[in-house]
Amino acid sequence: MKRPLFSNVLTVPYTSYFRTFFTLKSVTRRSDGHSWFSSPDGVCFYSTPAPAPECATGYHGISPFASFECSPLLHESAKSSYSAHKCMMSGSETAEAAHGNANRTRSRSHQDDTLLIRLLPVSARHQLCVHLDSLDVWQQLATAVKLYPEQVEQIRHQKDRGRSPSNEFMNIWGGQYNHTVQSLFALFKKLKLHHAMRMIKDYVSEDLHKYIPRSLPTISDLRAPPDSNSKIDNGPPFPSSSGVSNSNNNRTTTSTMSEEIPSLESLGNIHISTVQRAAESLLKIDYLELERATDSWCPENRLGQGGFGEVYKGEWKQLDVAIKVMNYRSPNIDKNQVELQQSYNELKYLNTIRHDNILALYGYSINGDKPCLVYQLMKGGSLENRLRAHKSQQPLPALTWMQRFSICHGTAKGIYFLHTARNTPLIHGDIKPANILLDQCLQPKIGDFGLAREGPKSINAVMQVKKVFGTRIYLPPEFRNSKQLSTGVDVYSFGIVLLEVFTGRQVTDRLPKNDHHQDLLHYVKQNWAQSQQHRLELLDKHLPMPLGEELDMCLCAIEMGLQCTALETQDRPSMNGVLNRFKPFRIDF
Numbered sequence: 108m109k110r111p112l113f114s115n116v117l118t119v120p121y122t123s124y125f126r127t128f129f130t131l132k133s134v135t136r137r138s139d140g141h142s143w144f145s146s147p148d149g150v151c152f153y154s155t156p157a158p159a160p161e162c163a164t165g166y167h168g169i170s171p172f173a174s175f176e177c178s179p180l181l182h183e184s185a186k187s188s189y190s191a192h193k194c195m196m197s198g199s200e201t202a203e204a205a206h207g208n209a210n211r212t213r214s215r216s217h218q219d220d221t222l223l224i225r226l227l228p229v230s231a232r233h234q235l236c237v238h239l240d241s242l243d244v245w246q247q248l249a250t251a252v253k254l255y256p257e258q259v260e261q262i263r264h265q266k267d268r269g270r271s272p273s274n275e276f277m278n279i280w281g282g283q284y285n286h287t288v289q290s291l292f293a294l295f296k297k298l299k300l301h302h303a304m305r306m307i308k309d310y311v312s313e314d315l316h317k318y319i320p321r322s323l324p325t326i327s328d329l330r331a332p333p334d335s336n337s338k339i340d341n342g343p344p345f346p347s348s349s350g351v352s353n354s355n356n357n358r359t360t361t362s363t364m365s366e367e368i369p370s371l372e373s374l375g376n377i378h379i380s381t382v383q384r385a386a387e388s389l390l391k392i393d394y395l396e397l398e399r400a401t402d403s404w405c406p407e408n409r410l411g412q413g414g415f416g417e418v419y420k421g422e423w424k425q426l427d428v429a430i431k432v433m434n435y436r437s438p439n440i441d442k443n444q445v446e447l448q449q450s451y452n453e454l455k456y457l458n459t460i461r462h463d464n465i466l467a468l469y470g471y472s473i474n475g476d477k478p479c480l481v482y483q484l485m486k487g488g489s490l491e492n493r494l495r496a497h498k499s500q501q502p503l504p505a506l507t508w509m510q511r512f513s514i515c516h517g518t519a520k521g522i523y524f525l526h527t528a529r530n531t532p533l534i535h536g537d538i539k540p541a542n543i544l545l546d547q548c549l550q551p552k553i554g555d556f557g558l559a560r561e562g563p564k565s566i567n568a569v570m571q572v573k574k575v576f577g578t579r580i581y582l583p584p585e586f587r588n589s590k591q592l593s594t595g596v597d598v599y600s601f602g603i604v605l606l607e608v609f610t611g612r613q614v615t616d617r618l619p620k621n622d623h624h625q626d627l628l629h630y631v632k633q634n635w636a637q638s639q640q641h642r643l644e645l646l647d648k649h650l651p652m653p654l655g656e657e658l659d660m661c662l663c664a665i666e667m668g669l670q671c672t673a674l675e676t677q678d679r680p681s682m683n684g685v686l687n688r689f690k691p692f693r694i695d696f
């Protein structure tokens with residue numbers, strides 16, 4: 108048989124290769140008798156003049172680089188599809204072994220091998236797109252198959268219009284070029300999109316299922332492909348879990364603003380490898396140890412329920428810990444993704460920032476039923492719960508004025524650290540009493556870094572973001588309405604916390620029209636402006652009226668609350684300003 112004309116040619120048994128993996132799409136016979144054809148997957152094959160492909164049983168040259176009979180797109184996608192295929196075949200399965208499997212595979216799932224992407228059931232395609240969109244990997248997909256720039260633009264345009272970029276990618280790659288679900292599967296494998304592989308596994312040959320990793324995705328599974336040097340898009344964080352679900356939150360007024368879930372790789376201007384490094388330096392804990400620590404997740408050890416999972420207390424290595432169990436296997440894909448993204452944010456930031464007033468993250472576990480994050484146990488619960496504890500069925504004494512001041516002071520120090528510790532300020536984005544946790548000595552620690560993100564380069568600068576995130580009632584107007592992000596967002600939220608803590612009232616946005624009495628900000632402003640007597644009226648009635656220096660301290664806290672919640676960002680103090688104002692007061696309890 109005449110050998111192919113190209114040096115870079117792989118030869119495999121024609122029958123095994125095609126029957127197992129591909130159905131021929133087109134054949135182009137050249138005048139010299141050589142044939143070129145491509146699989147629907149875009150792999151280009153080269154055939155010598157005889158025998159004809161239809162009846163060939165011998166060896167044929169297969170050249171992923173033999174492209175000039177195909178469009179450049181097909182050529183390029185051929186390269187990636189071919190290398191993905193080669194990668195699948197490597198090691199465990201040679202071409203000859205594949206040959207042995209050919210008939211079995213063909214008879215069992217021939218249908219699966221050839222299903223075109225455009226024929227995927229609507230619901231499966233929809234779910235897949237939701238998943239891929241949440242990862243924001245359309246550019247990686249487009250790059251991997253080398254779409255034309257105008258096609259990339261077309262996808263971007265659809266995205267800008269609020270449409271699914273992944274769907275548009277599939278319209279182009281799957282629609283115009285007739286690619287199969289199997290080639291999509293190979294593409295996902297190449298990009299290490301293992302969950303996406305799982306989502307379409309029912310539409311590819313069972314023999315390919317072995318390429319899906321059995322375990323839950325690991326940190327490295329979710330990272331960008333090694334050859335990707337794409338910088339992370341500086342998109343917004345995803346919505347606060349507290350806004351997605353308030354299952355254990357007795358506040359009826361909390362709501363979050365968000366428009367869509369951004370990319371796994373878009374949580375701040377940090378390359379995904381940074382996240383991976385953060386996770387790698389963190390302790391990886393065996394799931395069985397956590398099971399033991401919590402008496403097999405005994406209900407008595409359950410501390411509460413957050414938006415994306417339950418929190419248990421446990422004793423692990425003689426250490427009191429709180430374990431957040433992620434509902435990774437929830438059928439809701441969106442929620443899974445948000446949850447994973449939140450975990451990554453926590454890994455990324457909590458693992459790199461050490462401060463007395465920032466919650467300590469000890470480690471994580473991903474080798475069990477569900478991913479877990481392991482934190483320092485905060486025996487005093489959240490400030491949110493503590494502020495209401497005197498009203499609960501098993502009441503605790505109300506927090507004293509000094510305790511309240513000390514908690515706010517510690518929280519201010521934590522926020523100040525976030526804003527100033529690194530070259531670029533870190534904005535927490537969800538400062539509220541539910542995210543301020545207290546240890547047994549009532550020392551506060553800021554938790555829930557799910558929405559944290561890097562802000563503008565300097566502490567005073569403002570940056571325009573695409574989407575708003577956080578808990579609406581704690582967000583300042585310039586962020587809510589004009590998407591202007593700055594450290595002033597945290598300052599404003601902290602101001603609301605101060606007002607809540609010292610008035611004992613909850614901020615609310617569910618007010619009857621024209622009823623300003625319950626609007627915390629309005630109520631405080633009005634009273635503050637009237638007289639000293641009205642100012643005293645503002646203080647929480649559950650406690651005896653403070654006297655002397657303690658009274659000054661309480662009034663100072665309310666005054667700072669009002670300054671921090673100034674409508675204009677530039678009128679708000681920095682966290683340093685807040686701390687300086689608090690300095691004269693001795694914390695002593």
Ligand SMILES: Nc1ncnc2c1ncn2[C@@H]1O[C@H](COP(=O)(O)OP(=O)(O)OP(=O)(O)O)[C@@H](O)[C@H]1O
Nearest residue numbers: 348349410411412413414418429482483484485489
């Ligand atoms: N490190 C911890 N120590 C003690 N209790 C904790 C700890 N972390 C969380 N909790 C408690 O577990 C419960 C759930 O916490 P989680 O952070 O999951 O949710 P949340 O912040 O209340 O809500 P969301 O996640 O929706 O913002 C809360 O009641 C919280 O007080």
